[in-house]
Amino acid sequence: MTIQPIDSTSSAKRPRLAIDGLMRTASAWRMPLTVLVLCTLPWVLPSKALAVNVLIYGTFAVGYNLLFGYTGLLSFGHAAFFGGGAYLTGMSIVHFGFAWYTALSTGILGALLLSLVMGVLSIRTRGIYFSMVTLALAQLAYYTALQASSWTGGENGLRGFTVSKIDVLSLQIDFLNPLHKYYVVLLFTALALWLVSRVLKSSFGAVIEAIRENEVRARACGYNVERTKLLSFVLSGGICGLAGGLSALHLAIVPLDTLHYHTSGLVVMMTLLGGMGSFFGPFVGALAFLVMEDVLSLWTSHWQLFVGAIFILFVLFLPKGIWGTIMGLGDR
Amino acid sequence: MDLQLIAMQLLSGAVLGAVLVMTALGFTIIFGMLGVVNFAHGALFMVGAYAGVAVAMQTGSFWWALLVAPIAVGAIGLLIERLLIRPLYSRPPDDPILLTFGLGYVLVEGVRIVFGNDGIPFSTPSALVGVVNLGIGYFPIYRLFVIGVVAFILLLLWLGLEKTRFGLIVRAGARDPQIMRVLGVDMRRLWFLVFGLGIGLTALGGVLAAPMRNVSPEMGTIVLAEAFVVTVIGGLGSIAGAVVAGILVGLVVSMTSLFAPEMATISMFALMALVLLIRPQGLFGRAGV
Numbered sequence: 079m080t081i082q083p084i085d086s087t088s089s090a091k092r093p094r095l096a097i098d099g100l101m102r103t104a105s106a107w108r109m110p111l112t113v114l115v116l117c118t119l120p121w122v123l124p125s126k127a128l129a130v131n132v133l134i135y136g137t138f139a140v141g142y143n144l145l146f147g148y149t150g151l152l153s154f155g156h157a158a159f160f161g162g163g164a165y166l167t168g169m170s171i172v173h174f175g176f177a178w179y180t181a182l183s184t185g186i187l188g189a190l191l192l193s194l195v196m197g198v199l200s201i202r203t204r205g206i207y208f209s210m211v212t213l214a215l216a217q218l219a220y221y222t223a224l225q226a227s228s229w230t231g232g233e234n235g236l237r238g239f240t241v242s243k244i245d246v247l248s249l250q251i252d253f254l255n256p257l258h259k260y261y262v263v264l265l266f267t268a269l270a271l272w273l274v275s276r277v278l279k280s281s282f283g284a285v286i287e288a289i290r291e292n293e294v295r296a297r298a299c300g301y302n303v304e305r306t307k308l309l310s311f312v313l314s315g316g317i318c319g320l321a322g323g324l325s326a327l328h329l330a331i332v333p334l335d336t337l338h339y340h341t342s343g344l345v346v347m348m349t350l351l352g353g354m355g356s357f358f359g360p361f362v363g364a365l366a367f368l369v370m371e372d373v374l375s376l377w378t379s380h381w382q383l384f385v386g387a388i389f390i391l392f393v394l395f396l397p398k399g400i401w402g403t404i405m406g407l408g409d410r
Numbered sequence: 411m412d413l414q415l416i417a418m419q420l421l422s423g424a425v426l427g428a429v430l431v432m433t434a435l436g437f438t439i440i441f442g443m444l445g446v447v448n449f450a451h452g453a454l455f456m457v458g459a460y461a462g463v464a465v466a467m468q469t470g471s472f473w474w475a476l477l478v479a480p481i482a483v484g485a486i487g488l489l490i491e492r493l494l495i496r497p498l499y500s501r502p503p504d505d506p507i508l509l510t511f512g513l514g515y516v517l518v519e520g521v522r523i524v525f526g527n528d529g530i531p532f533s534t535p536s537a538l539v540g541v542v543n544l545g546i547g548y549f550p551i552y553r554l555f556v557i558g559v560v561a562f563i564l565l566l567l568w569l570g571l572e573k574t575r576f577g578l579i580v581r582a583g584a585r586d587p588q589i590m591r592v593l594g595v596d597m598r599r600l601w602f603l604v605f606g607l608g609i610g611l612t613a614l615g616g617v618l619a620a621p622m623r624n625v626s627p628e629m630g631t632i633v634l635a636e637a638f639v640v641t642v643i644g645g646l647g648s649i650a651g652a653v654v655a656g657i658l659v660g661l662v663v664s665m666t667s668l669f670a671p672e673m674a675t676i677s678m679f680a681l682m683a684l685v686l687l688i689r690p691q692g693l694f695g696r697a698g699v
Binding site: 200202203205207213214215217218225338339383386389390 | 445503507511512514515631634635638673676686
């Protein structure tokens with residue numbers, strides 16, 4: 079069974095409906111619409127901290143989806159970029175006293191470099207090996223952080239870098255106020271969404287989808303498949319690094335678990351639950367996952383059992399995820 | 411440096427290697443025969459260890475645990491294949507990875523519900539306690555016992571695969587399932603049995619590891635990573651590759667812990683990175699796979 083692209087233009091086969099026009103307009107304005115919806119989130123969700131988490135993990139999933147959903151590479155090592163971005167952001171403040179924006183840039187830069195190295199190693203392997211190699215390399219990052227405890231704080235995590243004020247253009251924003259924090263983070267999320275939206279609309283975006291659909295054909299068409307995959311890997315890693323850096327600023331601590339295999343798995347689950355290979359999907363997935371965690375953990379400490387079971391059901395019966403299935407309903 | 415110390419360390423590296431081979435064996439067989447990357451491998455290893463603990467507590471005997479736990483978990487493996495893996499054979503190769511990943515979550519949480527969050531101490535069976543002098547130094551008897559079991563299992567596997575009709579079909583099926591189906595072999599039944607066997611071996615690895623590792627719900631994560639490292643270095647999911655890679659990794663980890671102990675856990679991943687740079691298909695892999 080081949081994967082049907084979500085934004086397929088197969089609508090020519092059936093009569094045009096009013097909803098089609100609406101959908102097309104929505105698709106053209108997807109960036110501003112997403113940001114508009116996200117602006118209302120702190121008032122809809124039970125807590126402001128949850129809303130900030132949705133933004134951070136939504137960004138993480140959007141960056142991950144560029145590789146998994148659009149390029150078709152299932153990485154189980156993205157904790158290295160999320161955690162790498164978080165650690166480098168935190169360490170720049172703790173050890174070098176950088177300002178928040180320099181620290182965040184360092185985090186993104188570090189994640190880009192890390193993903194370049196990991197990408198060069200893992201893209202040499204084909205197909206099914208890729209997931210194993212990315213996981214093993216991410217474990218290498220985890221154990222490195224555990225060993226280098228004088229830099230990273232080891233098992234206790236990195237502490238002691240509370241950012242209380244954010245100054246943008248001589249404007250002082252109180253970063254301890256959850257609502258202010260939400261909108262600062264939203265600014266960066268919007269930036270990441272805009273970047274991904276641009277990438278997907280570019281010819282590069284078409285090439286990565288071509289590789290996902292048929293790698294041999296893409297190669298025969300003269301595209302440098304390895305280099306394209308690597309670029310997609312690095313872009314994805316950079317965005318995940320941004321998400322990690324934001325999470326460090328948000329929590330004012332980087333737990334060692336940020337680099338753990340479970341963080342890699344988390345983003346895989348969010349992306350698949352929401353709908354891989356669709357623009358909104360990962361955000362929907364992050365929202366659904368975090369709300370589910372929030373609600374389930376209220377009445378059982380074993381909420382992961384339900385999360386795992388729901389995930390298995392999605393793989394078996396709804397591989398297009400929540401958003402992909404909703405979008406697919408119109409195509410029947 | 412003292413030569414005797416190095417010889418001692420080399421030997422304990424080989425022992426560690428044998429443990430790693432046992433850790434990766436079930437994973438390698440399922441990967442090699444079915445092409446399924448089992449991300450629940452670590453979790454099933456952990457379930458095997460817990461099943462061993464449960465049986466040993468009920469019967470008071472390690473030997474019963476060694477026999478009963480792998481068979482019981484192997485039966486669970488058959489159930490998993492029938493209900494969860496089989497619907498995915500016609501799907502893209504990533505789908506079994508995703509599904510088994512979710513399954514790992516469920517298994518870990520399930521064990522937490524039954525046995526609690528904390529680790530369970532599992533003492534070495536009394537007959538295998540103590541050390542033995544091998545001329546260059548003292549060795550824990552239990553580790554030598556593990557080498558013996560691994561060698562025995564490998565011999566059985568080799569005989570089964572090379573000398574029996576069933577083994578012939580399994581090998582042919584791994585190479586070209588399409589042709590085998592044309593020849594009238596029920597591949598689904600074959601995969602069903604091989605999956606059960608692989609999970610049983612995974613559980614056996616768990617029981618054998620129980621006295622050496624801390625039995626806890628999280629023990630599977632490192633096991634999964636180790637199995638990946640061994641398989642990637644060995645290449646193609648071949649059993650010979652896994653054996654050579656396992657012992658190689660054991661030697662490297664053991665030698666690094668002699669010269670730079672803080673790098674010991676990192677060294678196996680560094681070795682994998684090195685192999686990927688020089689031979690991306692793994693030591694025993696064919697190019698283009």
